[in-house]
Amino acid sequence: MSEGKRPAMNWMDVLWLVFLAGLAVLPPVFEVHKQLVLLAFGFAQLSEGWVVRKAPKRGPAYVVLIKIALATLLIDHTGELSINSSYWPIYFLPAVTAAEYFSPIGTLLWTGLASAAYCSYLYPAIQEYEINAEAYGLLAIRVLFFFLAAMVVNRFVVENRRQIKRYQELAETLAETNRKLEQAQEEARRSERLAALGQMSAGLAHEIRNPLGVIKGSAEMLHQKLGGSNPLATELAGYISVETNRLSALVTRFLDFARPLHTELVPQDITVVLDRALHDVSAAYKGQGGGVRVERNYQPNLPQVPLDEGLSEQAFVNLIQNAYDAMGEAGGTLRVTADRARGTGCEGIEVRIEDTGPGIPDELREQIFNPFVTTKKTGVGLGLSIVSRIIDGHHGKIRIESGSAQNGSKGATFVMFFPGREEATGDLAS
Numbered sequence: 001m002s003e004g005k006r007p008a009m010n011w012m013d014v015l016w017l018v019f020l021a022g023l024a025v026l027p028p029v030f031e032v033h034k035q036l037v038l039l040a041f042g043f044a045q046l047s048e049g050w051v052v053r054k055a056p057k058r059g060p061a062y063v064v065l066i067k068i069a070l071a072t073l074l075i076d077h078t079g080e081l082s083i084n085s086s087y088w089p090i091y092f093l094p095a096v097t098a099a100e101y102f103s104p105i106g107t108l109l110w111t112g113l114a115s116a117a118y119c120s121y122l123y124p125a126i127q128e129y130e131i132n133a134e135a136y137g138l139l140a141i142r143v144l145f146f147f148l149a150a151m152v153v154n155r156f157v158v159e160n161r162r163q164i165k166r167y168q169e170l171a172e173t174l175a176e177t178n179r180k181l182e183q184a185q186e187e188a189r190r191s192e193r194l195a196a197l198g199q200m201s202a203g204l205a206h207e208i209r210n211p212l213g214v215i216k217g218s219a220e221m222l223h224q225k226l227g228g229s230n231p232l233a234t235e236l237a238g239y240i241s242v243e244t245n246r247l248s249a250l251v252t253r254f255l256d257f258a259r260p261l262h263t264e265l266v267p268q269d270i271t272v273v274l275d276r277a278l279h280d281v282s283a284a285y286k287g288q289g290g291g292v293r294v295e296r297n298y299q300p301n302l303p304q305v306p307l308d309e310g311l312s313e314q315a316f317v318n319l320i321q322n323a324y325d326a327m328g329e330a331g332g333t334l335r336v337t338a339d340r341a342r343g344t345g346c347e348g349i350e351v352r353i354e355d356t357g358p359g360i361p362d363e364l365r366e367q368i369f370n371p372f373v374t375t376k377k378t379g380v381g382l383g384l385s386i387v388s389r390i391i392d393g394h395h396g397k398i399r400i401e402s403g404s405a406q407n408g409s410k411g412a413t414f415v416m417f418f419p420g421r422e423e424a425t426g427d428l429a430s
Contacts, residue, residue, distance in 0.1 A: 016045050023087075033077040041070050041093075052101075060101035064110050067094035072117045081129065083121035088142060091118050095146045099154035111150040115143045209251050216244040263393040265306035270349050270418065271298045271338055273309060277316035278336065285324050292324055297337040305349050305418045307394065315390040318383045319353045319414050326357030326412065347420035348396070352413055359410035365400055395419050 020042045024035055044066050052059040071090040079085035091114045098110035119139070125131060219240035226234050278294060285292070323334050337352040360368055369388040391398045401413040 013046055017042055028078060031077055034074065037070055037074045037077065041067070041074075044070065048097075060098075064094050064098045064101075064114075067097055068114050068117050071114070072120070075118070075121070081125055083118070083125050083139070088118065091115070091146055092149055095150040096153050099150045099152075100157055102154075104151070104154055104158065107150050107154040108147070111147050115146050118146075119143065209248070212244055212248055212251065216241060216248070219244065263308040263311060263390075265308055265394065267304040268307045268309060269302070270305055270307060270312075270351065271302065273307065273313050274298075274316055274336055274338060274351065277313050277320055281317055281320040281324060284321075291331045292327060293331070293333050295333060295335045297335065297339075299339045302338060302340065302349060303347075303420060305420055307418065308390075311390045311393065315387045315416075316351075316353070318387050322383065323353060323355035323357065323412075326355050328357070332356035341417055349418045349420070351416045351418070353416075354411060354413040356411045359402060359412045360400060368400060369398070391416055391418075 020038050024038050028034060044063070048063050051063055055062065068091075071094060074090050075082050075085040075087050078087045094114045095107075095111045098114075099107045102110060122131075122139070219237045223234055223237040223241065226237065275296075278296075282292070282294065320334065320336075327334075333356045335352070335354040337350075337354070339350055339352075341348040341350040369384050374383075388398055396419060397417045399415050401415055402410060
């Protein structure tokens with residue numbers, strides 16, 4: 001039921017009012033103070049939930065104190081000898097209310113306070129009447145019943161809270177298990193897609209490479225034969241050779257994607273590999289555009305991690321090149337961080353490569369590591385797929401995050417985790 005349609009008063013509140021109205025019409029009927037106290041009880045009960053919501057810590061105490069005060073006033077106006085008033089069970093209300101909100105010790109203390117308020121009328125009774133042992137025994141029985149009722153209710157409430165907490169923990173565990181199951185299913189589907197695409201790519205690449213070799217050889221022979229006798233034909237033959245080389249490089253990337261990945265993991269300093277990749281890419285892009293400022297944030301004394309030097313450098317180079325391309329001619333800041341992994345549940349190194357480019361659209365974040373998904377106009381979409389396979393080959397993980405907003409640029413951050421020890425033996429073939 002929506003908030004707009006929720007009734008202003010539930011059926012429990014109606015029962016409360018009915019019972020209080022029943023007390024109001026019972027003797028003494030014409031006692032105005034009794035009617036006012038019962039009216040105050042009804043108001044206190046109806047506003048109890050509101051008070052507790054407004055003051056979660058002190059609200060329950062306020063509610064119990066008000067009910068003790070009202071109960072004390074009620075028996076004061078419902079009998080000549082207040083302690084012997086037929087309305088003495090009204091003290092069950094503050095005792096039970098305390099049991100609903102407080103711990104067992106708190107329930108005992110509040111019930112003790114309610115009992116003391118009731119027994120406070122014993123002194124005036126002693127001054128006017130002689131009270132025998134039987135009367136004292138009856139008073140003790142009433143007080144003990146206050147405690148018995150309060151502890152029975154409190155035991156039920158505590159057990160109910162324990163069950164609710166257990167169900168919440170179970171729900172959280174099930175949600176986490178379901179999330180991991182969905183992630184495993186997605187990884188399995190992705191592995192199946194990669195395997196199928198890899199086989200297809202390998203077959204197509206081999207079929208394309210052979211005619212490309214013939215075309216390139218023919219273009220080179222044509223260029224040599226024509227020489228300077230036919231400049232136009234020579235120029236066209238050159239175009240054929242250049243485009244053939246470009247297609248050959250593309251075919252090579254397909255073969256790299258399709259080729260089984262064999263990693264030779266050796267403990268190494270990951271910062272050395274990162275520095276080498278940064279140097280290679282910065283040298284290749286030197287003098288282009290507005291320049292890229294590189295920030296290195298390496299935690300000192302990082303432990304060595306098992307790495308395939310060549311493959312890990314290839315992954316870093318690919319990501320750094322993507323960062324340079326994303327920032328374009330305007331330049332920007334490339335921040336590379338290496339730190340001990342935190343909150344992952346296992347030891348290892350976390351590498352973050354962050355740029356200040358335009359970032360990756362939200363609709364592509366879940367697919368960016370799939371083959372043939374790219375944000376570049378001239379990209380093929382295999383680079384990040386190869387990077388993902390390399391990280392998988394290191395038994396690590398890779399994810400993408402939004403970068404820090406700088407100069408109006410959203411940016412992108414690739415986060416890679418490399419475990420501190422090899423978790424599986426043998427090579428990983430995809």
